[in-house]
Amino acid sequence: MSATQAHNELRTILTTMKRASIQNGPATLAMRQDRLQRSIRLIKENYSALAQAMSDDFGHRSTYQSLLADMVTTVKMLQHAHDHVEQWMQPKVIEGLDGPEAWIEQQPLGVVGIISPWNFPINLAFGPLAGVFAAGNTAMLKPSELTPLTSELLADLIGRYFDPMELEVVLGDADVGRQFSALPFDHLVFTGSTTVGKHVMRAAAENLVPVTLELGGKSPVVVDEAFDLSTAIERTLTIKTFNAGQICLSPDYLMIAQGKEEQLVSSAKAFIEQSFAQIQENADYTSIISDRHYQRLIHLLNDAQEKGATIVNLGPQDEPGFDAQTRKIAPHLVLNATQEMAIMQEEIFGPLLPVMTYDHWADTIDFINQNDRPLAAYFFSDNKEHQTQFVQNTTSGALVINDVMTHASIDDLPFGGVGASGIGAYHGEHGFRQFTHAKAVVRQSEDGASNLRLRAPYQDNLGLLKAFLDA
Known part of the structure; x- marks a missing residue:
């Protein structure tokens, strides 16, 4: 398959997911919590197979380290999001206005792309997903080619626990990763080196895709x-x-x-x-x-x-x-x-x-x-x-x-870097905010009073402005 064909295939998947996201409307609280619970079940019901796959990919990996960092810690992150998402979702009402009502609506972004690394293949895939799902989004995941057995098992398990319009997995090498990072996602998450992070950000910029980059450093x-x-x-x-x-x-x-x-x-x-x-x-x-x-x-x-x-x-x-x-x-x-x-x-x-x-x-x-x-x-x-x-x-x-x-x-x-070590942060409520659009909403009062100061003729109100500035 040529690079163009691969890119077109990935773009078709994303377009289909975006269309489904719009048609289905905003995810309800129940749906968000269900996706988080299914993520937890996936890990809990398959942790032995996942740990073995990771060990095989590494040559040898400590089972204790896999269970602690990739299973237990990740389950706790997902459970934390499940337990708090109802509170995070609430609109924030702006107090003290004279006339109109105003609030901030917590709106899902849409479809989020996640490029996860090899060093903690489960944690650094489902860690961002805790915030992505809590915020009501769907996602495409590109796991690392350096842990092929883990990535293949993860793709198989996700296919069992999730509908493709909720969470889709894309397997492939670095070339597929480059094609993936060039897609017009509603947000893109990358965890990896600073060098590769620059390429990811450059590719995302072509579509003005906002990015979360976790890049490490010294x-x-x-x-x-x-x-x-x-x-x-x-x-x-x-x-x-x-x-x-x-x-x-x-x-x-x-x-x-x-x-x-x-x-x-x-x-x-x-x-x-x-x-x-x-x-x-x-x-x-x-x-x-x-x-x-x-x-x-x-x-x-x-x-x-x-x-x-x-x-x-x-x-x-x-x-x-x-x-x-x-x-x-x-x-x-x-x-x-x-x-x-x-x-x-x-x-x-x-x-x-x-x-x-x-x-x-x-x-x-x-x-x-x-x-x-x-x-x-x-x-x-x-x-x-x-x-x-x-x-x-x-x-x-x-x-x-x-x-x-x-x-x-x-x-x-918040978990994230600054400058060369990254852009943006997630974990807990910070992940929810990162993958949510805080949409300003105003409902004008019946008399439309706050609109009148912008209406000509202006001469009658000019004195009020000067009085304010001279005070």
Whole structure:
């Protein structure tokens, strides 16, 4: 099938869905809640098969990680939307008007396109869908080609639980993704790299399609000099090793006070030994998604070492630090990291953690502000004044103090980036608002009084305007 044929086929699907959306009218509360409940049922009734498919796609993926991040967390997001959508749907009445009535009608956008990534295939498909369905929309989903077994199973399951006019799945490679992003959706959601996000936004712009882009970037961890370093590195490595660091919110580099490197290494080794007595044969440790991504990470390590970094393998001494057969890479610290290294220039998406040092903690703020705004920033400090300065003087999609990634599981907080790390946010009510058109509605009073000030002749009212301005 040619690119033109593929594009025409996708456009036909979208046109049919748009027509059905208009003919069926706005989704009722009952329909919205039913779609959310069917999403929950799909996950609950098939979680074992989905977890196995994900593990097969990865080479190996921790079942616990799949059940927690892709199943339980996603079900809770969908249930939260189900439980609150009636409240979110209510029109907002504008008070204090003299004459006309006015309110904001919460109107569905129509058909929303979702391009979901491979690292959390269920969470990052149904997470946006929680807001999309709560807002009364229908959707087309393009899951990642890097998890083909999961994507195929997801397409089959969605076909069983949903009518194609509610939720349609499009399978295919990157070329299909490009065709998908060029469709005239009523809104488009993309989760992935900043580089691809630029192409998606450019394609969407041709049809003036509004976008929500969740793009990741380099999320920093800063440890204040007085904060307990062992606690900070334990909480940081907890997330850096989850899904083998293949998370958009994963810490991308660490900044500590000069002279604390030895303590850092000691604490990091002790924590990994306690958490992962072995790596290569450990069912709790996840593989890198593909050979290409595995080789990319090894290149980052080699490049850093060639440019003066000290590489510290935190894995067991009797095991290799990485194995191309299993595609498992042990956690590594990259000490003496510099901006010239590739590992500091691109999002890592793996269990490698560059470490930089500072003379004064406030220097870290300047460093962060000189670079693209991250999806999240993590600041470890018990000093309230330092916390306030960090909150007020850095810009990131989110900020977590004394922990890492905690905000992502709090449904009432917006999830999204800023600048190079993304556009827009969802989760909870923020997802509902993102995928809803807030339509202003005014009903004029019978006497039409507010309209009269615009009616000629104007001379009689000119004095009133001058009196107001001269007051």
